[in-house]
Amino acid sequence: MSVTFRKLALVGIGLIGSSIALAARRQNLVETIAIATRRAETLAEARALDLGDIYTLDAAEAVRGADLVILCAPVGAYGALAEAIGPFLEPGAIVSDVGSVKEHVVKVVGPHVPEGVHFIPGHPIAGTEHSGPSAGFAELFAGRWCVLTPGADVPAAATARLVAFWQAMGSMVECMDAAHHDMVLAITSHIPHLIAYNIVGTVADLEADTKSEVIKFSASGFRDFTRIAASDPVMWRDVFLTNRDAVLEMLGRFNEDLSVLQRAVRTGDGPALEALFTRTRAIRRSIISAGQETAAPDFGRPHEAAPPATPLPVRDHGGGDDA
Numbered sequence: 001m002s003v004t005f006r007k008l009a010l011v012g013i014g015l016i017g018s019s020i021a022l023a024a025r026r027q028n029l030v031e032t033i034a035i036a037t038r039r040a041e042t043l044a045e046a047r048a049l050d051l052g053d054i055y056t057l058d059a060a061e062a063v064r065g066a067d068l069v070i071l072c073a074p075v076g077a078y079g080a081l082a083e084a085i086g087p088f089l090e091p092g093a094i095v096s097d098v099g100s101v102k103e104h105v106v107k108v109v110g111p112h113v114p115e116g117v118h119f120i121p122g123h124p125i126a127g128t129e130h131s132g133p134s135a136g137f138a139e140l141f142a143g144r145w146c147v148l149t150p151g152a153d154v155p156a157a158a159t160a161r162l163v164a165f166w167q168a169m170g171s172m173v174e175c176m177d178a179a180h181h182d183m184v185l186a187i188t189s190h191i192p193h194l195i196a197y198n199i200v201g202t203v204a205d206l207e208a209d210t211k212s213e214v215i216k217f218s219a220s221g222f223r224d225f226t227r228i229a230a231s232d233p234v235m236w237r238d239v240f241l242t243n244r245d246a247v248l249e250m251l252g253r254f255n256e257d258l259s260v261l262q263r264a265v266r267t268g269d270g271p272a273l274e275a276l277f278t279r280t281r282a283i284r285r286s287i288i289s290a291g292q293e294t295a296a297p298d299f300g301r302p303h304e305a306a307p308p309a310t311p312l313p314v315r316d317h318g319g320g321d322d323a
């Protein structure tokens with residue numbers, strides 16, 4: 001099936017929006033790309049990066065005549081954006097998004113999507129801790145999952161068209177129910193970010209001399225948390241404000257398990273600790289075999305050249321007859 005769209009409108013052009021623009025252009029999936037942002041500075045940055053063909057501060061103008069519209073802003077902005085673009089959506093167009101939560105998106109965007117426009121929420125499970133238009137790259141979605149949550153009323157042909165679009169950008173696509181998505185992502189993405197923000201926050205609150213020691217001697221465990229905790233504050237604020245129930249449900253389980261672990265440490269229960277650490281190792285191995293992580297040690301951190309080897313002392317063998 002052809003996956004060419006006449007006009008793609010990207011509303012919001014940060015890490016994800018710019019990566020879609022670059023990937024869609026590279027794979028020749030769209031004729032025209034229209035970009036709308038809220039701030040003139042971001043629009044100027046997108047223009048300087050040559051990410052699209054039409055640049056505007058008016059989301060309604062960007063979506064006029066578009067057959068594919070993708071909201072790429074923080075989810076807290078979606079309700080107002082949907083209200084602004086709703087009356088200007090073309091009959092037959094597909095409206096999608098990339099937000100990290102899905103039930104909230106269905107609730108705040110759905111009512112503004114007119115009859116005859118196909119609303120298919122989406123979420124590429126791919127990203128980095130960087131944000132803004134210059135953070136994007138065309139390979140971001142390669143080998144990564146993209147979840148779509150089409151409602152029952154969406155024609156299969158429209159969903160198939162959007163599936164093909166994501167596949168052409170390198171993604172593997174799975175359709176599921178929005179509530180299920182939110183529960184799964186709460187534990188695989190949202191709680192890990194909350195834990196990272198918390199542990200790095202604990203360090204940030206330490207007295208100055210202890211803090212500088214932590215930074216100086218930061219082992220890979222803490223370092224990995226700081227990468228996640230450097231993610232965009234507004235985007236993550238919105239995730240926790242809009243996926244509250246699923247996050248609280250998973251946080252409850254997490255706290256129960258943490259109490260069990262705390263007890264094992266307090267009572268010196270070695271077998272319990274070892275049993276858990278053995279089970280968790282197996283989970284990491286299965287993520288590596290699923291192609292979602294590399295087994296390379298210290299992933300993402302190039303090793304500096306090792307210092308030159310110390311020459312061995314020259315030994316006198318005495319004879320010299322082995323030349």
Ligand SMILES: NC(=O)C1=CN([C@@H]2O[C@H](COP(=O)(O)OP(=O)(O)OC[C@H]3O[C@@H](n4cnc5c(N)ncnc54)[C@H](O)[C@@H]3O)[C@@H](O)[C@H]2O)C=CC1
Pocket residue numbers: 011012013014015016017036037038042072073074075077081098099100101123124125126127128129130131132133135232235239
């Ligand atoms: N960062 C990540 O790793 C991932 C993010 N997502 C989702 O993608 C969406 C965008 O995230 P990023 O591209 O990372 O964010 P970003 O911070 O890089 O870019 C967001 C862009 O949205 C626009 N924007 C911000 N506030 C706006 C408003 N009130 N009205 C209109 N436009 C506004 C701006 O153009 C801004 O550049 C979010 O909903 C996030 O949940 C999904 C997968 C991964």
Ligand SMILES: O=C(O)C(=O)Cc1ccc(O)cc1
Pocket residue numbers: 099100124125126127128129189228
């Ligand atoms: O950079 C990381 O570790 C991520 O977890 C990227 C990410 C962030 C948010 C999403 O909704 C999906 C993927």
